[in-house]
Amino acid sequence: MTARPLRSAQPVRTGFRVVGGRSSRRPNVGPFVAFTIVVVASMLGIVLARTSLDAGAFELADIGRRIAEEQERSQLLQLEVAELSSPTRIGPLAEELGLVYPEERQVLFVEGLDDTPDLMVESDAGVAMGGQP
């Protein structure tokens, strides 16, 4: 028989030692966080900008609609003014109220002025005044 040394059943503990893990260093997450922040901020910025632009566009569309409405209103008012000031409306109305056309043109001479009709001034009422200053 050959003698051979007995294998030790228990490893000999030689005291505490540092056991290495997967990585002995802490992961450097700074750039990732920064990148993420930049991306998220950019996305938020884009969303905000887009929202703001859209809000502006809606506002613009609303203003455009209001302009169109006001133009429409202006057209209607122009028509109303034209119809109200038309002689076809005023003539019969004036007649109803007792206004009449002058029988004939009347010429008035201003007292103290020469009779020579060098100066003729026409009034709105269809009356002409004559004389020389």
Place this chain on the structure above:
Amino acid sequence: MAALKAARRLDPPRLRIIGLAVLMSAVWIGMGFRLFTVQVVHAAEYTQQGIDQRVREEKLQPTRGRILDRNGDPLALSIDGVTLYAVPQELDDPVWVAQQVAILTGANVDRLRSGLADAIADGTGFVYLARQLDPEVAQAVIDADIGGVYSVKEPKRMYPTGQVGAQVVGVADIDGNGLEGLERVYDDVLVGTAGRLLYERGARGGPNIPQGPVEKIPAIPGDDLVTTIDTPLQFAATEACQKAVDTTGAASCWVVAYQPETGEILALTGVPSYDPVARTVVGGGTFSNAVVREQYEPGSTQKLITLAAALETGAVDLDTVIGNVGDKIEINEGACRSDDDDIRGCFGDSEKHETRDMTVQEIFTRSSNVGTIKIASLLPEGAIDLYMQRFGYGRPTGVDFNGEASGQISVDPSCSTCLASAAIGYSVAVTPLQLAAAYGAVANDGVWVEPHLVSDVGGDRVDVESKQVISENTARVLRILLEKVVEEGTGTEAQVSGYTVGGKTGTSSKLLPDGTYADDDNIASFVGMAPIDDPKVVVAVVLDSPDFSLRFGGLAAAPVFSEVMQTALQRMGVTPDAVPG
């Protein structure tokens, strides 16, 4: 050992993995192929389909230009109306829809119902329910939210002065195409240019997508027209005409007021007329404009041209005495013997008088046909024809109105009676406007100016033609004669208080279809000007078929002239020149 290895390689899990890999690869290849097909092969087609689904195109209607009077007041303008239409296939109950729309808009329910029924039967995808409604009326239908009923804005043409301006402005159809008058003549400048709007819209016609691609080509509005018409004068002339029709029983009355120095037509109107808004004739009128289109034998108003020719050629002067002026004259022997024979060439005055010598002035003032024919016989051959042409007879005046008549000159040298006829206003046909322009030349020191209705198109002044047709001196002499007619002749009813007026009466028998003249059917007219020394306005009045007792121009037309001229002079701010002492 190798078999064991192969068996191990093809054990079920490995087989599944391989199968899955193949399947996945096939899916990816399929997707890739599909992607390639969609993105590359059919890219353009699908892109277009996408655009078609979300991008809408809208035609932007241009606003039709306004037609303004000389004071800037609108005679025609466009406003936004609202048109309602239906997509028949989307209507649940067309009869109910027709009833609802009729109740809310006042439209005819039977017409709506039959319109919808026809559209459904024909498979039409679009039918008008009501066009160019007032926005408030249309809003009631829009608020009712009837499925399958939609609205769209559409310009609506309005005429604030109604019938008063109709004869000048004319009318445009419901689609905004000019049909008559200035609306037609200037249609190309009034209509403007349509624009285009492209925009993205949400599904099912939702709101516009903001920031979506938009392309807008704005509509270019039509140019405004500034006319020479004075609306208050136009109204006064229409009223005077209506009064004349009522009092004389005339079939129609037509007036034109014209500025001889500029050719501007201040008023051009008549009754009966038409309503341009309803597009219907009123009081038996037509859509035609007699001042520009109706030609008639002018009668004694023509004597001014005869005398102009006589004075210009030196055949006579004012004091020339024409001997033996009776109340009848025979051009062909025996013509005056009997009315029943076929011998033509008997001309007479309207009233009997003894035969005597008369000066040219007296002949004109008394409107003697016999005397005028005797004056015409002193003229060189072709002189009347020449002067009629010079005064613008026989061709359109060039006024900016559609369908202008040219009139007729038919002085046939082989016709023994034509010269005599033409001298007193027969065998010749003119329009009231031609006559007014001819008198305008006398008023304007012998310069004929092309009459026109529009002075400014989109800010550009309109040029007009003018020409010297008689000498300044002859024009002045003719004005003296015209003044005498109003002072003491046949036209005393034409006097205007405060102004010196000159003019000429005209009474012509109407030509019957058989070539003879009616005994009891006349055209009464008066053409004149004021103030006579430097006329600012010429007015021509024509009444068709007045009552026989009022058939003379001096009785039927001269009072209308007086009213219109008085208003015209006041409107133009002309200083009175005949102030009583």
